[in-house]
Amino acid sequence: MDQKEHIEALKDIRQMMQRSVRFLSLSGLSGIFAGIYALAAAYLAYLKLESGAGRTDARGTLIYLMALALGCLILAIGTAFFFTRKNARKKGLKLWDESAKLAFINLSIPLATGGLFAIALIRAGAIGFVAPATLVFYGLALINASRHTFPMIRQLGILEILLGLIAAFVSGHGILFWAIGFGLLHIVYGLFMYFKFERA
């Protein structure tokens, strides 16, 4: 074996280790679109609250906001699935493999916990803490899943947690922090991932 073969062997090893642990088909485009949906939803929520509907019809407004958030989540997951499947096909990988499963399960545990916790907050009337709580739990979910996908997802998770904590102490700007965390950060990281891993 000569020098070149040794380099090839090391490259093979690294690639196998990565591919078997990390789910690398995740497309940056899904982040960009999720961010756009979140910004649109935040804008609609802002308009609704500005109209003063929160005081005249509190229950209706709450249902409107929850439907908005849920619609946003479903659209984001659907889009992520679409682009990620396309990306996996392009790379000749299976979409739903062991690493994808691990990433998904590790993401889902803190995320579902956060969702239920947010419902408990709404029931208790602590509406102001819904945005901070969803940001913090989402950040924890990302950190938890990052071992099984791109390492930069961990960074994104830390930023979401910080944003959530700031939002928890600065009251009254829930929608703004929500728009930054779920909108802006998704777009920034999505663009970065797209140009770094998919366009190259």
Added chain:
Amino acid sequence: MKEWVHQLNKAFENRVRLGIMSVLMVNEAVSFNRLKELLGVTDGNLASHLRALEKLEYVEMKKTFLDRKSHTTYDVSTLGRKAFTEHLNALESLLKP
């Protein structure tokens, strides 16, 4: 003595075996099908390399029964981990000028 430490292990010269060891080093209880999918090799090819690694006691096979269907998984042994790490160190040291 130093020369001996930096020797490449013949058992890992084959690409399939290198692949098997790489996957098992970072994953627990990997199934036969998962290995096949990751390495993109045929059943027979994979089986023969796994058998060779088992014979050297670098890899351990575990058979469990799930709903009466046998499920075979593979793990790297302590000996295998040591041998592969030494092989990696040897590869790296050979690349250093």
